[in-house]
Amino acid sequence: xxxxxxxxxxxxxxTYGDKTVLDxxxxxxxxxxxxxxxxxxxxxxxxxxxxxxxxxxxHGGCVMIDGSDIEEMSKKDIARKISVVPQSNEIRFAFTVxxxxxxxxxxxQESLRGASSDDMKITERxxxxxxxxxxxxxxxxxxxxxxxxxxxxxxxxxxxxxxxLMDEPTLHLDINMQFEVLDLMKRLAHDNNLTVVIxxxxxxxxxxxxxxxxxxxxxxxFAVGTPEDVLTEENMKTVFNVDALFEKDPRTGTNTVRLxxxxxxxxxxx
Amino acid sequence: MDRKLKIMVIVASLSxxxxxxVLLDLSxxxxxxxxxxxxxxxxxxxxxxxxxxxxxxxAPRVFFGVFVGAALGVTGxxxxxxxxxxxASPYLLGLSSGASFGAAVSIMISIPMIPLALAQPLLAFxxxxxxxxxxxxxxxxxxxxxxxxxxxxxxxxxxxxxxFVSFMTYIAPSEQMQxxxxxxxxxxxxxxxxxxxxxxxxxxxxxxxxxxxxxxLNAMMLGDAHAMDLGIDVRxxxxxLIIISSLVVAAAVAFVGSIGFIGLVVPHIFRLLLxxxxxxxxxxxxxxxxxxxLACDYAARIAAPSYxxxxxxxxxxxxxxxxxxxxxxxxxxxxxx
Numbered sequence: 001x002x003x004x005x006x007x008x009x010x011x012x013x014x015t016y017g018d019k020t021v022l023d024x025x026x027x028x029x030x031x032x033x034x035x036x037x038x039x040x041x042x043x044x045x046x047x048x049x050x051x052x053x054x055x056x057x058x059h060g061g062c063v064m065i066d067g068s069d070i071e072e073m074s075k076k077d078i079a080r081k082i083s084v085v086p087q088s089n090e091i092r093f094a095f096t097v098x099x100x101x102x103x104x105x106x107x108x109q110e111s112l113r114g115a116s117s118d119d120m121k122i123t124e125r126x127x128x129x130x131x132x133x134x135x136x137x138x139x140x141x142x143x144x145x146x147x148x149x150x151x152x153x154x155x156x157x158x159x160x161x162x163x164x165l166m167d168e169p170t171l172h173l174d175i176n177m178q179f180e181v182l183d184l185m186k187r188l189a190h191d192n193n194l195t196v197v198i199x200x201x202x203x204x205x206x207x208x209x210x211x212x213x214x215x216x217x218x219x220x221x222f223a224v225g226t227p228e229d230v231l232t233e234e235n236m237k238t239v240f241n242v243d244a245l246f247e248k249d250p251r252t253g254t255n256t257v258r259l260x261x262x263x264x265x266x267x268x269x270x
Numbered sequence: 271m272d273r274k275l276k277i278m279v280i281v282a283s284l285s286x287x288x289x290x291x292v293l294l295d296l297s298x299x300x301x302x303x304x305x306x307x308x309x310x311x312x313x314x315x316x317x318x319x320x321x322x323x324x325x326x327x328x329a330p331r332v333f334f335g336v337f338v339g340a341a342l343g344v345t346g347x348x349x350x351x352x353x354x355x356x357x358a359s360p361y362l363l364g365l366s367s368g369a370s371f372g373a374a375v376s377i378m379i380s381i382p383m384i385p386l387a388l389a390q391p392l393l394a395f396x397x398x399x400x401x402x403x404x405x406x407x408x409x410x411x412x413x414x415x416x417x418x419x420x421x422x423x424x425x426x427x428x429x430x431x432x433x434f435v436s437f438m439t440y441i442a443p444s445e446q447m448q449x450x451x452x453x454x455x456x457x458x459x460x461x462x463x464x465x466x467x468x469x470x471x472x473x474x475x476x477x478x479x480x481x482x483x484x485x486x487l488n489a490m491m492l493g494d495a496h497a498m499d500l501g502i503d504v505r506x507x508x509x510x511l512i513i514i515s516s517l518v519v520a521a522a523v524a525f526v527g528s529i530g531f532i533g534l535v536v537p538h539i540f541r542l543l544l545x546x547x548x549x550x551x552x553x554x555x556x557x558x559x560x561x562x563x564l565a566c567d568y569a570a571r572i573a574a575p576s577y578x579x580x581x582x583x584x585x586x587x588x589x590x591x592x593x594x595x596x597x598x599x600x601x602x603x604x605x606x607x
Contacts, residue, residue, distance in 0.1 A: 074503070
């Protein structure tokens, strides 16, 4: 295997019982890139994400951060490098937004020591960057799904990671917030060399923001490369069974995908 | 009110209530002493009789009461957070019925060479931890231990031991029956200084370890996945906290019986007042548990002088439940439970 990425996945195998969910997946994720992982429901995207920070333990192969095997690293050491924006963000308890975002500093704190002034500065900054500073004292259990999502994203930022793993980050967000959150990620990737891994169903958004895309099909790596190279008409038909076309948006100059319809019942109304 | 001020007011009033409860409970006697007489006895200026009442008779009970209350309050807060379940109490995993069973066995079957005063706490302690181990083993599956399975196994094993205790109560001669019933409702007065020197270090060490994990518990309340993403080894921490809380509860319950309601209610009271942050809830529950148990102990003693002492479990429930219902009806929506 050629290593040298910030996150190297080597022949990863994961099974639930006798069902293989990830079948020999290998990939080098580069520092500072935004990588999109795409694939239909149940193809193993979320399982892959959970294997990347040792929430699940692979049955074969390994994952390495900066060249060290994560199985040999403590959860705390991993959390200093990788933060996560999980798919479900239901929180029933009346923690304030500041409490939640401040938890992002936990991997850097001793068990009895409180937040240092640095921790507090980083927490406040993360709330500013994600535009939720005005909600800092509100209780998270009284907020909408989108607001909660932004608090969790702020927590992931406050963790000052080298890598952020995002599972359906735009799912609960208003359209304009989707752009704002992904713009922020792009800025962090560019300015701070942050590596962002996004799992999503949102083809146009992923196409627009990701430097590289990895397609998973039937639990195997199907294709990886720039959106232009990977999201060919043929690939999208094979993997998603949709009729879609990659193109550059003439107005914004960004990558996008035009979705025409299912290949099951082809409909060219456009 | 400003939050810091609110916390300071709560800590100050709790400390005042605790000190008052300590002095009050030390004053208990067939003719209750005045607080001044208690103070004199404590500082070595009391009469001979008062000194015996305060330092000899009341002091072990009150001293241990402080730690039992703290132990139950903190473990209650910990198990509620670990299981993310508002109904969880320190007895969730069958600790109380296991201990009662052990105590009942020691009452029913006199073990040769070993006096009841020693056999009873010994068996209670052993069965307390034994039950926890049984419950934990039962709920182990291939993928580890699920909290829901743990709760179910706890309920099942608890019911079984309760049934045994009921059976023994039913067939026991009346004096032993009374002993069993009284034990299972709790009485701080059963404790001796010898017991204290064993139990208190266990309780203190346990409480310190549990409070050290309060930040981890906060993250675990959001869900296992959140906690893992924040760098917590959830399985390890959960197992550790279950073992520690069981040890602490066993060390308390073995000598004074299973005193109910404190572990359930006290943490909730502080959550309703200050929100879910365990860094506040756990230490305050220690303080509050101590104050509450001593106040209840005093009430149990003065309530029924002609019957001797009322079981303290009766009082903790009669005072705790209405207060809890009042708080719940006012602020239910704020907590999340």
